[in-house]
Amino acid sequence: MLSTLRGASRAISRKVSIPVTTKLQQARPIHNTVRKHAVAAANVAVDSVSSYEPYFPNEPTKPSVKTEIPGPKSKIAITELDEVFDTRSLNMICDYENSIGNYISDHDHNVLLDVYAQIASIPVGYNNPALSAVASSPEMLTALINRPALGNFPPASWMNTLKSGILSVAPKGLNQVFTGMSGSDANECAYKAAFMYHRRRERGEGAPFTEEELQSAMNNKKPGSPELAIMSFKKGFHGRLFGSLSTTRSKPIHKIDIPSFNWPQARFPQLKYPLEDFVAENQAEEAACIAEVEEILTKWHCPVSAVVIEPIQSEGGDFHASPKFFQDLRAVTQKHNVLLIVDEVQTGVGATGKFWAHDHWNLQSPPDIVTFSKKAQTAGYYFGNPQLRPNMAYRQFNTWMGDPARVLLFNTIIKEVERLSLVQNTAETGEYLYNGLAELSKKYPEEIQNLRGKGQGTFIAWDSPQRDAFLKKMKTVGVNIGGSGESAVRLRPMLVFQQHHANILLESIEKVIKA
């Protein structure tokens, strides 16, 4: 079946040359293949750009597994490393110098197709030539060795760095950025912005802090340290520092023994699959969840300043909801004057077939804040409302406020995404991959349950009855793949994952299921 699909689309392909728009690329120019094809199980013909010329011409053509994983060299290295560094979560000891594109090498020279990509955080392939070029540039050198305290002493180039790169992909309706260090950091700074904005509105514009507020804040007491909340969703993941962890609801192991704020959670829709068979049930489920949100926003014991949500709950188990759900959520947050923070740490930067996953929602009014990290290789939050800048200096501040070296990498990633039409690639490769998985799930309905992520690029998942064993066996056939939640297999390939990689992945999955 798979080979038929592949052959069919090949047969109707024609090659066009995509112009090279940057001098950074050291590899040969990319020839993409543009074609129209009727995708299996899709009812409409779609315009399609897929690459039969690989983005990485020197990539291996297939995985190569020579030893068990971890192999003998890796085992020794793990034992040594464990003396000084906790290795219980270790997956593979890697050889990054010999990794390329979608392929990761380990210390025993095993080479795996990587559809986990450093927990969804590698965007444009290992040893990407454009990243290599910017990493060797004079701008990178100075950013690395003269690290500024950006809030006090920004370089003269900082405005251009922001405007020409990081802000050029700002979500629609947002035009400001606060740069940070990690997803947790980005979310917590966003929460702080929401709290300061909340109190600004309550206090009234221009009203000074009272003496009581100033003094009580120093004692961690009301009214200076107010009782305010961020609402999140069951199974949501927003990070592991104290504020972000209070909104994280993925697994007990993330939270147990750590003090947390008494903040509320609403249910996130638990949709039934295939979606077309459960239209009414799923609509009812989403409506019930929105009702629960409204109940919390009106009845929680303290005011809720913001709602934070992932477009696709990732760490918690790959749960999706419809654009209608998110539109309703936007409406209910606006109705109750509560900010909407969209956490695009895992979904952002192209993997869902849109640059930002919330672009799928067609909101009338944008989210108030959008946070990012992972594939951006840096972190931060976007906003549009100028009042989300606190009313005084030094309220949202820290020494580094991000890392200009990592921002330069994000800017180059953005250029690569544009130059190679990588968002279009994930949309189309994702559709191809989804259709292949849909075929497999018909063939092996017990092994591939609740297939989800249709139309969401390569952001695809399913439930597997013996998930952890499945993930482990996938390594033996040369695929590095991850899980999420209790039972989901989550696909998080890079943006440079192409149809020929999808074919290897599909064949490998079938091989493991059959075995």
Place this chain on the structure above:
Amino acid sequence: MLSTLRGASRAISRKVSIPVTTKLQQARPIHNTVRKHAVAAANVAVDSVSSYEPYFPNEPTKPSVKTEIPGPKSKIAITELDEVFDTRSLNMICDYENSIGNYISDHDHNVLLDVYAQIASIPVGYNNPALSAVASSPEMLTALINRPALGNFPPASWMNTLKSGILSVAPKGLNQVFTGMSGSDANECAYKAAFMYHRRRERGEGAPFTEEELQSAMNNKKPGSPELAIMSFKKGFHGRLFGSLSTTRSKPIHKIDIPSFNWPQARFPQLKYPLEDFVAENQAEEAACIAEVEEILTKWHCPVSAVVIEPIQSEGGDFHASPKFFQDLRAVTQKHNVLLIVDEVQTGVGATGKFWAHDHWNLQSPPDIVTFSKKAQTAGYYFGNPQLRPNMAYRQFNTWMGDPARVLLFNTIIKEVERLSLVQNTAETGEYLYNGLAELSKKYPEEIQNLRGKGQGTFIAWDSPQRDAFLKKMKTVGVNIGGSGESAVRLRPMLVFQQHHANILLESIEKVIKA
């Protein structure tokens, strides 16, 4: 007076060559000057290494101020930058390409002696050749462009990176490291380690989590999310995320409007200066503070899992305490089975005349955890007790767990500190500078009050009656200098700050005071 001092020490100097122990250095070999001298106002002769040959041969010989600061070009750049980035905390728009060593250049080509150093975070000078070499190395390239999820997929080189660098300077008694992104992140991860350890001891080794704990943690409720506290000190600063901010007590502007945990604070000693005139009062003050610590540890409404303290309270106003105070603090925390976390984010990496400021205390038993950031150019925490590794994988974990690129820089900073004997340099240049300031404070007792930091390297501060005006005027004479707390001028020069820089600084201070 200053010129006499300088002349006298010059007259008795002799030159020796310090061997170059790394190939990274691109500048010419450093010739240091070793001498014995009786320092003014010091009662003992000290062994002294000071550099009359500068570490940066191409450094300017003095500041050069051509325009007001910000000058015309900077003003335009600030207006443009403000469209997308909050500039109210902006101090100078910088030209890092043309900054060198201890001198920072701005966008209008003003060149200032920098004794603030990016809020105490530049260790070995702008455009340091050794950092430049490592930033251009193949190791840096791969660390930048193939950013790993270190907990899952560390590179094979990671053990050596840790052991040969970051762990080679681990505080005495500590031999493990957890790497992170920033000072706030390092402190919060340390707090999490303390909470997990606390509950591990309560639960008993090997005891499983109860079902009630697992479920309640998901609801942010006891017993899974326990009520436990970190104790800090008044005027302490430990970061600005939600957990770290709950321990920060520096200024209301850092805390107001942000929800916080109900955690306790004890008074930090408020010593009177000069120390030799207030021996009994200061001993009593420190004993009273220790008594308050013990009172809190025994009577707070919930258990205190750890005490966090800065060796020198920095952001809060440069407050010092004696080694005896810290020895007593260690004793009282041990007596009550409470962890001692030493926050060396600002004090660590050489500026106090020791590599770690707490090396001054001669503790019988080391701190449980030491956190670092800033001059390390990366962040994290050290520990020694193996039980501070949580009892299960994935409890202390996040996607990146630090940045190997920044760790490579720290490792090179460590080599530079050793090669150039920079800890000895800060001890001796600090003593020279302190003595010069002591002279000035005798001459201008109203302008330089409560001079402090004797014997603490270049970590020197004093109170100024019109501090903010003083800091501003220092720019007009070519010195970039910072404040802390309400009224303190804080000196935070780099580790490559030498006697000839101290002379410029002292002369500039006198010039501003006179004017």
